[in-house]
Amino acid sequence: MTLEEKIKASETRIFKAVFPNTTNHYDTLFGGTAMMLMDEVAFMCATRFSRQIMVTVSSDRIDFTHPIPAGTIVELVAAVSHVGNTSMKVRVNIFVEQMYSEHREQAVTGEFSFVAIDEHKRPTPIIK
Numbered sequence: 001m002t003l004e005e006k007i008k009a010s011e012t013r014i015f016k017a018v019f020p021n022t023t024n025h026y027d028t029l030f031g032g033t034a035m036m037l038m039d040e041v042a043f044m045c046a047t048r049f050s051r052q053i054m055v056t057v058s059s060d061r062i063d064f065t066h067p068i069p070a071g072t073i074v075e076l077v078a079a080v081s082h083v084g085n086t087s088m089k090v091r092v093n094i095f096v097e098q099m100y101s102e103h104r105e106q107a108v109t110g111e112f113s114f115v116a117i118d119e120h121k122r123p124t125p126i127i128k
């Protein structure tokens with residue numbers, strides 16, 4: 001399998017409904033909850049790509065461009081954007097869509113860095 005095929009095969013998508021218990025006082029998705037969901041889907045993508053133990057080492061710039069109101073559906077899409085020797089970057093986009101209309105827009109974007117580790121918790125090559 002080529003690197004491009006492996007990247008495509010590891011793309012990971014999650015759908016969630018935005019319920020009131022995940023929103024802030026403005027009735028929109030709490031930023032910390034969005035970041036937690038982004039890290040989770042990024043981790044799954046990195047693991048699916050490498051099939052190794054992966055740990056998050058950083059989150060790069062996260063841009064919140066549109067609010068995500070309660071009562072909407074979000075789709076989180078994660079894809080590998082860079083592969084290094086022991087580390088990789090995964091880009092995550094959150095799309096928000098209305099439950100009862102076709103309207104959909106990108107609301108949040110960010111990138112997460114991961115490192116592959118061995119059984120001694122030391123960095124190990126991703127592609128052997």
